[in-house]
Amino acid sequence: MRRKLVVGNWKMNGSLDQNRLLLEALVRHLDEVKQVDIAVCLPYPYLFQAQAILAASDIAWGAQNVATHEGGAYTGEVSAAMLKEFGSTYVIVGHSERNGAYCESDADVASKFAIAKQHGITPIFCVGETLQERESGVMEYAIANQLDAILSVSGGALLDQTVIAYEPVWAIGTNKTATPEQVRAAHSFIRERIAALHPGAAESVRILYGGSVNPRNASQLLSMPDVDGGLIGRCALDADDFERICRAACKA
Numbered sequence: 001m002r003r004k005l006v007v008g009n010w011k012m013n014g015s016l017d018q019n020r021l022l023l024e025a026l027v028r029h030l031d032e033v034k035q036v037d038i039a040v041c042l043p044y045p046y047l048f049q050a051q052a053i054l055a056a057s058d059i060a061w062g063a064q065n066v067a068t069h070e071g072g073a074y075t076g077e078v079s080a081a082m083l084k085e086f087g088s089t090y091v092i093v094g095h096s097e098r099n100g101a102y103c104e105s106d107a108d109v110a111s112k113f114a115i116a117k118q119h120g121i122t123p124i125f126c127v128g129e130t131l132q133e134r135e136s137g138v139m140e141y142a143i144a145n146q147l148d149a150i151l152s153v154s155g156g157a158l159l160d161q162t163v164i165a166y167e168p169v170w171a172i173g174t175n176k177t178a179t180p181e182q183v184r185a186a187h188s189f190i191r192e193r194i195a196a197l198h199p200g201a202a203e204s205v206r207i208l209y210g211g212s213v214n215p216r217n218a219s220q221l222l223s224m225p226d227v228d229g230g231l232i233g234r235c236a237l238d239a240d241d242f243e244r245i246c247r248a249a250c251k252a
Ligand SMILES: O=C[C@H](O)COP(=O)(O)O
Pocket: 009, 167, 171, 172, 173, 174, 175, 210, 211, 212, 213, 231, 232, 233, 234, 235
């Protein structure tokens, strides 16, 4: 039985003052929510602040990216070892906002996935189709390619105990949520694809849905078969909304 996981992706939002209020509110609001795992992935400069405020709670924290290298002359990069020093449990890899704007390749994402695992950080590996891919009927092909990039570098076994986020690009930040049936079909496809290579990993990997999840649609989306939680963007910046989504996950 997989435990549900709700992760807030703060993206490039926050300030020391805003974060303190939000993190302290999350600690208060979510103190009694024990039935699901909860985490926030915030910008690098605030990992120390998250560690200070969340360490005594059950809320985990992590980053939104990681370098493909262990260290050295890579200006502007942040290594997995550095993330670990600040207590990061998770790191998001392959988010479509990075693939598009920063030209991350599948090989880059596979390296990030592998290096995170080597340092004991759980990668949250994002996959998902564009609207054009969905409308032209190649959605499964697109997702399979993204998955295979990881599977070919890391092997199925490395997916054991990791997290995949299915995020249709057209549903991110748009208020166009995927229908429950679309979500179910995509999650089932992802699990079957992994099972074909590594049945053990397919059972343990948690597959989150991300894309315009809010307190009103969370119950239905998160209770679909093969959905093990959510990756939440905008609604993770509001303590009340995030709490309601976490509570919906408890009942899902
Ligand atoms: O990582 C989170 C996703 O990009 C979803 O963002 P959103 O909930 O604002 O649509």
